[in-house]
Amino acid sequence: MHPPATAEAEVADELAAVRPGLLSRYTAGLSGARAAVLTRLWRALAYEPLPWITGRESARGGLVLRLGDGRRLYGPDADPYRTDAYVTAVRLHGTPYDDPARLMTDLAVPHSAGLAAELGHSAASMALSRAGRENHPDEWPESEWGWEQRVVDGHPFHPNCRSRPGFSVAEQLAYGPEHGPVVELGLLPVPAGECLLTGAWPAELRYGGRLLLPVHPWQAAHVLKRHGEATLAAHPLMSLRTLAVPGGPQVKTALSARLTSSVRDISVASVAASDTLSAFGQALAARTDGLLHVTRTLGAATAHSPDLAAVLREPPGAYAAPGEHVVPVAAVATTGLPRSPGWLERFARLCLTVGLGLLELGVALEAHGQNLLVVLSASGEPLRLVYRDLADIRVSPARLARHGTPVPELPARMFTDDPAALRRKLFGSLVAGALAGAAGSGPVLGAVLEPVLGELPSTPDLVALREERLPVxxxxxxxMSRERSGDLWAELPNPLSWR
Incomplete structure (x- = not known):
């Protein structure tokens, strides 16, 4: 329908030079990758409050969007919880588009050119990721990183699900978890007196009076312009900048690149708060009757720069008994896991019991498919949850006080007593994110939630989840709002409307 977009051609040229054996698979996968990104973009166009869309209406078995300049954009009915690539083309003022980057370019709205470039990178990188994917057997991975590397397509709902600007093809192959590499983290020596350190820093990452800070090789090459004198072998996880050291911790590194939406550095404030936040997480887990574990932060250090910092975390596998597996929720939809409605219902019951229970206590988790992991029995039954990375939770001092819990000393941005803000944080990540991604469609999600919500204790939060539109x-x-910072929100049809 269209010639290859620029990003696709650039990736093809680089791939021909560095890994020619993947070129035919990459080329064959471009149309499917475009459809996957276009499906995510269509969800946004159908439901987000984009100022240049002035109306939405059903027509001819599909959806018509009215644009501010009088044009019409037509596509299929949009299920905001559907995860398969069901949108293969849309029509803008009568012209068909199967390429999300070209569509965004021709929409010609404020900031569309920048987003179009990101969408082009997203589709090209997804095709590259799929080209390098191994055909996984039904046997479950034996390593903690094996499950993470099965998540090939990235975020299930973000159009920039695989956008990695600033990464060459060779770097994507060398550092992308879906390609299964071993990454050599540089160990950069920094005088201890020039660092902010919280928690403990292991002896093996010290040298004389210096701390050896693990540095991602991309960061060393493109930002710091210097490399460590030694290296630490590790396996990249879903977030790309967090890696698992075999037999050791998971290492969160600073990576000053924009992946999906955010630059992945590590702020000095987050290092300063990490020990307190970790202790708070342990106290929270103790109030869930064993249904939730929160990974501990072992140590965090920064050279007083967001570009040179690292966090050492306890691996989630520490909470698995022999024969059990700890699986990121984003990997639940991969092959080899139970997919029956009964399994999804039991899994949702576990997630909502924990999530709503903590929300009532005063803590809203950002429980998306990357932060939230499930402990499975040898037969695949969901037993417990593990949560990692507390950096973006929200805490209600009023709710904590009501339940007799001391308010910890945390960054001010984490505190709010606004029920809407607390619910947005949990519902948007857990229900519209993790559970929706596992269910794969609105009808399935609604059918799973209906019996579970009917069994849980009634609270104002649960009533809002049952009766109100779902924030995301x-x-x-x-x-596309470059002049504004922070989260912006949309409201989706309540999945219970499909019951």
Whole structure:
């Protein structure tokens, strides 16, 4: 329908030079990758409060969007919880588009050119990721990183799900978890007196009076312009900048690149708060009757720069008994896991019991498919949850006080007593994110939630989840609102409306 977009051609040229054996698979996968990104973009166009869309109406078995300049954009009915690539083309003022980057370019709205470039990178990188994917057997991975590397397509709902600007093809192959590499983290020596350190720093990452800070090789090459004198072998996880050291911790590194929406550095404030936040997480887990574990932060250090910092975390596998597996929720939809409605219902019951229970206590988790992991029995039954990375939770001092819990000393941005803000944080990540991604469609999600919500204790939060529209981050609006910072929100039809 269209010639290859620039990003696709650039990736093809680089791939021909560095890994020619993947070129035919990459080329064959471009149409499917475009459809996957276009499906995510169509969700945003159908539901986010984009200012240049003035109306939406059903027509001819599909959806018509009215644009501010009088044009019409037509596509299929949009299920905001559907995860398969069901949108293969849309029509803008009568012209068909199967390429999300070209569509965004021709929409010609404020900031569309920048987003179009990101969408082109997203589709090209997804095709590259799929080309390098191994055909996984039904046997479960034996390593903690094996499950993470099965998540090939990235974020299930973000159009920039695989956008990696600033990464060459060779770097994507060398550092992308879906390609299964071993990454050699540089160990950069920094005088201890020039660092902020919280928690403990292991002896093996010290040298004399210096701390050896693990540095991602991309960061060393493109930002710091210097490399460590030694290296630490590790396996990249879903977030790309967090890696698992075999037999050791998971290492969160600073990576000053924009992946999906955010630059992945590590702020000095987050290092300063990490020990307190970790202790708070342990106290929270103790109040869930064993249903939730929170990974501990072992140590965090920064050279007083967001570009040179690292966090050492306890691996989630520490909470698995022999024969059990700890699986990121984003990997639940991959092959080899139970997919029956009964399994999804039991899994949702576990997630909502924990999530709503903590929300009532005063803590809203950002429980998306990357932060939230499930402990499975040898037969695949969901037993417990593990949560990692507390950096973006929200805490209600009023709710904590009501339940006799001391308010910890945390960054001010984490505190709010606004029920809407607390619910947005949990519902948008857990229900519209993790559970929706596992269910794969609105009808399935609604059918799973209906019996579970009927069994849980009635609270104002549960009533809101049952009766109100579901909040979700307006991911595309956020990328097109360059003059504003922070989260922006959309509201989706309540999945119970499909019951």
């Amino acid at each position: 981050k307006a991911l595309t609006l956020m990328r």
